[in-house]
Every structure is written in C-alpha cells, then in structure tokens.
Amino acid sequence: MTQSTIFDFNEVKNSETSKTxxxxxxxxxxxxxxxxxxxxxxxxxxxxxxxxxxxxxxxxxxxxxxxxxxxxxxxxxxxxxxxxxxxxxxxxxxxxxxxxxxxxxxxxxxxxxxxxxxxxxxxxxxxxxxxxxxxxxxxxxxxxxxxxxxxxxxxxxxxxxxxxxxxxxxxxxxxxxxxxxxxxxxxxxxDGSNSNDDSDSEDSFEKVTRENVIDKVESYEGSTLDTDTYTYKEPEKTDDGKWGFSFEDKEGNLAGSYIIDDDGEVTEYDEDGDKVGSGY
Structure with missing residues (x-):
C-alpha cells in the first residue's frame, strides 16, 4: 500500500534522489x-x-x-x-x-x-x-x-x-x-451439527487411506504422535490391504510399529514384534 501519488517512471528515474x-x-x-x-x-x-x-x-x-x-x-x-x-x-x-x-x-x-x-x-x-x-x-x-x-x-x-x-x-x-x-x-x-450420529452403523467407518492413517493411530493413542521422542516412518500399504508403519528412537533403534485394519482398528507392536494392544 502506498500513501503517495504514483508518478511516471521516467520522472522518478531522472530525479536526483533516485537509483535504478x-x-x-x-x-x-x-x-x-x-x-x-x-x-x-x-x-x-x-x-x-x-x-x-x-x-x-x-x-x-x-x-x-x-x-x-x-x-x-x-x-x-x-x-x-x-x-x-x-x-x-x-x-x-x-x-x-x-x-x-x-x-x-x-x-x-x-x-x-x-x-x-x-x-x-x-x-x-x-x-x-x-x-x-x-x-x-x-x-x-x-x-x-x-x-x-x-x-x-x-x-x-x-x-x-x-x-x-x-x-x-x-x-x-x-x-x-x-x-x-x-x-x-x-x-x-x-459446530459439529452435521456429524454422523449413527456411530454403530457400518457406514460410519471411514475408509483407511494414506491421508488419514495417522489420525487412526492418534485416535487410538489418545494424543498426537510423540515426534520429540521418536521418528515415524512413512505409512505403507501391506500386501493384505492393511496399512502399517514403524517408529524408531532418536538413536535409530526400532521402538515399535502399528498395523491398521480396513475398519480402522489399530494394533500396536513393540520393538520385538510382540503385540502391545489394539483398539480404535
């Protein structure tokens, strides 16, 4: 925004105070x-x-x-x-x-x-x-x-x-x-007034995609991913159609992984591949 009149370029160029x-x-x-x-x-x-x-x-x-x-x-x-x-x-x-x-x-x-x-x-x-x-x-x-x-x-x-x-x-x-x-x-x-209240319906399940797979895990954990402590790998689709990704500590050691089913159920595994828990 300017507060002054916009002059012709040649007029400005030829002034004593200008520099091109x-x-x-x-x-x-x-x-x-x-x-x-x-x-x-x-x-x-x-x-x-x-x-x-x-x-x-x-x-x-x-x-x-x-x-x-x-x-x-x-x-x-x-x-x-x-x-x-x-x-x-x-x-x-x-x-x-x-x-x-x-x-x-x-x-x-x-x-x-x-x-x-x-x-x-x-x-x-x-x-x-x-x-x-x-x-x-x-x-x-x-x-x-x-x-x-x-x-x-x-x-x-x-x-x-x-x-x-x-x-x-x-x-x-x-x-x-x-x-x-x-x-x-x-x-x-x-205001959430258009949310789907039929939470028990099969139609209420959101299809798991690359864009929302992290949301599924964060919903399962009840918090955002702890990126200060761990480094999370990019989610990948497995041969059976599920999604999964692992995470490492800051030293590069495997700390665990997640597998997400088509219906959004998350299964967590520790660094040894043993099941830790599951849920939505």
Missing amino acids: LNISDLYSKYKDNRKVANIANKIEYGDPMPSNNEDTSNVDTISNEYYAKVWLTALPSYRDSGDSEMDAELEHQNIEGDLLNPYNEENTVKYPKGVQRLAGTPTAAGQVVYKNNGDGTISIYDVPSHFHDERWLEDDDYSQRKSEDIINSPKVVKLYNASNDEIEQTVEMF
Missing part, C-alpha cells in the same frame, strides 16, 4: 541469501485499499460464513460432496507469528501477519492456511498437515528452505462465489 537497479542482477546476487527471507518475514503490510472494481470495506472476514467461503475456495471437492460426505468439524485459528515447522524451531520461519488456519477434525478432512488479501482474493500456503518426512526434523537446511519456499510462494486465488446453501452447509461444520 537491474532486478535480474539483484535476483542472481541475493536469491540464495537466507537473510533476504528473514528480512522479508519482518515486513508488515497495511490493509490494502479497496480496488475500484470491488468494495471490500463491508466484508466480514472473521465470521463462520467467510470461513466457509475460504474452505470451499481452497477445497473445491467439498462443493459437490453433499451432506453424507461433510462429516468433519472445522476450527479457525489465527496463527500469525507462529512457527511453520514447530518441530525444528531454529530452522523455520514464522507465519506473516494476517495468516489464518482452518483445520478439520479428523485431520484427514484437510486444512487451509491462508491470508485475506482484501481485494476479493486469498493467498493459500501449501503447509503440510503432518510433518512425517523426517527431513523436517533432522535436515536443518531442508526445513529452512522448504519453510521459506512455502511462505514466499503462496497461491493467490479469487474467493469462490458460494451459494447460500453451500455456505449454510459448510457453516454447520464449525
């Missing part, structure tokens, strides 16, 4: 300098002025209705899914200033001002990390919902580089013009 630099030269010289991204993350932007094409002065960006539009914009698969598929619950969070990778605090970046998160429960429902641009568009940041790739934890350069790439390369999209029915249906996800 070649963008290509600047980019080549500084593109790999980590300090550039660190300084960029400290820049604070004022609220953009409304454009001539759209009046955004009356847009409420902290309402469930607005969050519903963001959700439908970022995850278009929900637009045509219908009531039977929209069985998740949504939560909104203001995450500006939070660390992008909380598992490697020294080698990541903080979210810029204005960045928000919409998170689904279970996490397989998805998440949206976004910023309202004030002009009818949002910037969407491709942040992983789980940091399963051990490089996020053990490779400092990888964590720093990926964090900076995510923050510096958001996808800018126009906010979806959702219908009232779509908005009302999605708003219900914020």
